[in-house]
Amino acid sequence: xxxxxxxxxxxxxxxxxxxxxxxxxxxxxxxxxxxxxxxxxxxxxxxxxxxxxxxxxxxxxxxxxxxxxxxxxxxxxxxxxxxxxxxxxxxxxxxxxxxxxxxxxxxxxxxxxxxxxxxxxxxxxxxxxxxxxxxxxxxxxxxxxxxxxxxxxxxxxxxxxxxxxxxxxxxxxxxxxxxxxxxxxxxxxxxxxxxxxxxxxxxxxxxxxxxxxxxxxxxxxxxxxxxxxxxxxxxxxxxxxxxxxxxxxxxxxxxxxxxxxxxxxxxxxxxxxxxxxxxxxxxxxxxxxxxxxxxxxxxxxxxxxxxxxxxxxxxxxxxxxxxxxxxxxxxxxxxxxxxxxxxxxxxxxxxxxxxxxxxxxxxxxxxxxxxxxxxxxxxxxxxxxxxxxxxxxxxxxxxxxxxxxxxxxxxxxxxxxxxxxxxxxxxxxxxxxxxxxxxxxxxxxxxxxxxxxxx
Numbered sequence: 001x002x003x004x005x006x007x008x009x010x011x012x013x014x015x016x017x018x019x020x021x022x023x024x025x026x027x028x029x030x031x032x033x034x035x036x037x038x039x040x041x042x043x044x045x046x047x048x049x050x051x052x053x054x055x056x057x058x059x060x061x062x063x064x065x066x067x068x069x070x071x072x073x074x075x076x077x078x079x080x081x082x083x084x085x086x087x088x089x090x091x092x093x094x095x096x097x098x099x100x101x102x103x104x105x106x107x108x109x110x111x112x113x114x115x116x117x118x119x120x121x122x123x124x125x126x127x128x129x130x131x132x133x134x135x136x137x138x139x140x141x142x143x144x145x146x147x148x149x150x151x152x153x154x155x156x157x158x159x160x161x162x163x164x165x166x167x168x169x170x171x172x173x174x175x176x177x178x179x180x181x182x183x184x185x186x187x188x189x190x191x192x193x194x195x196x197x198x199x200x201x202x203x204x205x206x207x208x209x210x211x212x213x214x215x216x217x218x219x220x221x222x223x224x225x226x227x228x229x230x231x232x233x234x235x236x237x238x239x240x241x242x243x244x245x246x247x248x249x250x251x252x253x254x255x256x257x258x259x260x261x262x263x264x265x266x267x268x269x270x271x272x273x274x275x276x277x278x279x280x281x282x283x284x285x286x287x288x289x290x291x292x293x294x295x296x297x298x299x300x301x302x303x304x305x306x307x308x309x310x311x312x313x314x315x316x317x318x319x320x321x322x323x324x325x326x327x328x329x330x331x332x333x334x335x336x337x338x339x340x341x342x343x344x345x346x347x348x349x350x351x352x353x354x355x356x357x358x359x360x361x362x363x364x365x366x367x368x369x370x371x372x373x374x375x376x377x378x379x380x381x382x383x384x385x386x387x388x389x390x391x392x393x394x395x396x397x398x399x400x401x402x403x404x405x406x407x408x409x410x411x412x413x414x415x416x417x418x419x420x421x422x423x424x425x426x427x428x429x430x431x432x433x434x435x436x437x438x439x440x441x442x443x444x445x446x447x448x449x450x451x452x453x454x455x
Contacts, residue, residue: 014049015092015111018056019119022088025061025349032057032349059099060091061348062186065160067091069142070098074134077127086124089115093132098139105136151175155182161351165341172392173435180437181390181444185344185351190226190441192246193233194273197223197280198309200241208236219247219441220421226441240307245273248342248434248443251422252386253277255414255430255449256331260285265329267291267320267373272301272313274335279310288313289329291320321368328378336366338387338394342436342444363393370402374409379455383409386447390435395446396425403450412451 017039025032036057040050060067071090072079079087089112096108109132117125146154152170156163159182169178193216195205202223209216209225212235216227224247227233236242253274258264260282266275269290279288290301290313298315305313316323320334339354339362340347370385377383385402387394403409411429418424418432421439425431430449434442 013111014045014052014056016115017043017045017049017053018060019085019088019092019115021053021057022060022091023085025057026084026088029353031347032061055100056092056095058188058348060088060095061352063095063099063160064091064352065162066142066157067094067160069157070094070135070140071131073140073145074138075127075131083120085119086116086128089119089128090131093128094135097132097136109133109136155179159183159186161185164356165351165354168391177435181435184437187345188228189346190228191230191233191244192219192249192441193225193227193237193242194245194250194277195223195225196241196243196308198284199239205236205241208241209233212236220439221247221250221419224250238307240309243273243276243304243308245277246343246443247421247441248388248445249273250277251418251432251434251445252333252335252384252447253281254418255386255432255447256333256382256384257415258282258286258331262286262330263327264288265291265325265332265373265376267323267332267334267369268336269301269315270294270297272304274333275301275313276305276308276310278333279305279312280308282312284310284312286312289325290315291318291323293317293319321365321372323372323376325376328376329381330378331382331384332373332377333384333386334369334373335386336362336369336394338362338366338389339391340388342388342390342434342446345436346443359391359393363398366394366398367401370398371405374402374406374452377452379452381452382412383450383452384447385450386445388443388445390433390444390446395433395448396428396431399431399448399450408453409450410453412449414449 020039021032021035024030024035036054071094093108093112096103097105112132113125113129116128142157146157152163152167156166161182169181195202212232214232215229216225219226233242258278258281262282263286264278266288269275270292275288275290292298295317298317301315339359340350344351373383389395413429422432423434423438425433433446434444436444
């Protein structure tokens with residue numbers, strides 16, 4: 001029997017679906033993609049409604065600070081004290097008015113007034129109507145209003161990122177690199193796809209995609225393509241010919257340079273993208289132990305491997321800080337838990353959830369994982385550390401601290417030159433940093449190759 005919430009979904013349109021996702025994401029801390037997936041699965045709207053709901057959720061989460069700045073200029077009360085549902089209804093309206101040209105202004109206003117009436121009553125509906133009509137007729141320009149403000153505030157509101165994060169990037173990367181990072185984080189992400197060389201090869205796959213009229217482009221990295229036509233690629237994914245993976249995620253695997261018959265430990269393996277790529281690089285020969293503390297995630301890794309025709313991956317549902325192996329591995333990959341500041345484009349609400357305190361917690365966890373991986377690795381073996389972060393404390397500074405604690409490790413250039421799309425860190429052997437906005441379609445991320453001295 002369906003719950004009352006599920007029954008009411010039948011009557012919901014894209015805007016109400018987006019409103020409920022925004023409410024749940026901010027109040028309960030649930031990931032927006034999980035909330036959106038559940039509501040769309042229950043509601044089963046048409047393709048256009050699903051696309052609009054998705055666009056509204058992601059767009060509002062990305063531009064929340066900019067939207068709030070605009071709304072606060074036209075809202076005739078204290079906007080900071082407004083109920084969350086009212087804020088989200090106004091955000092829905094302003095986002096449609098300013099970012100979605102195909103939606104008539106009157107429709108955007110009218111639908112939001114209906115939502116306000118349903119959730120907060122006629123009085124609040126009147127406030128929504130007045131506020132949105134004012135913005136529709138005289139949209140404030142944040143750039144013009146902020147032109148005399150400090151650069152930090154200008155960038156924070158214009159690109160809708162927390163000031164503390166923008167301040168860090170200005171300090172570490174300067175304005176010239178920070179602006180492209182901020183701009184890229186607000187773009188619709190490409191979907192990266194990896195060709196499974198165990199079942200096909202790049203030339204055959206490209207021909208199949210062309211025959212199926214799939215729109216895609218090369219990623220500048222062998223075996224990888226980029227597309228915004230994911231639906232058309234799904235049949236190839238189901239056949240195990242393609243797997244979803246951003247090209248930046250390939251970097252740690254290429255740095256590892258695994259060989260057939262090696263024994264590899266993947267310490268934080270879920271969802272399994274790197275473990276399966278390593279298996280493909282090893283020609284499905286050798287052994288990979290993929291570790292994740294949650295049994296359900298280990299199950300998904302095994303299912304993913306099976307779909308790709310991979311037989312050399314074993315899983316262990318254990319804490320990577322304490323896991324033991326029956327044999328010291330030839331190489332260890334630590335794709336560490338991190339703030340994720342390199343993937344804010346695809347994780348819309350993450351920019352509002354990370355904090356300096358969370359950064360400190362994660363750097364301590366990363367240190368524990370690194371030290372344990374070092375102990376497990378055989379003498380002469382290779383350790384690759386990676387994150388999807390652009391924060392120095394999680395990347396180069398983390399490696400500096402590790403080397404101070406573990407003098408038997410050294411940085412090492414990879415045995416083969418990596419593609420030009422990856423940016424090496426000058427004067428640092430085997431270190432690579434990719435920033436958002438540097439290469440179209442690539443996430444931000446860091447990786448470092450290390451070698452353990454022989455006994």
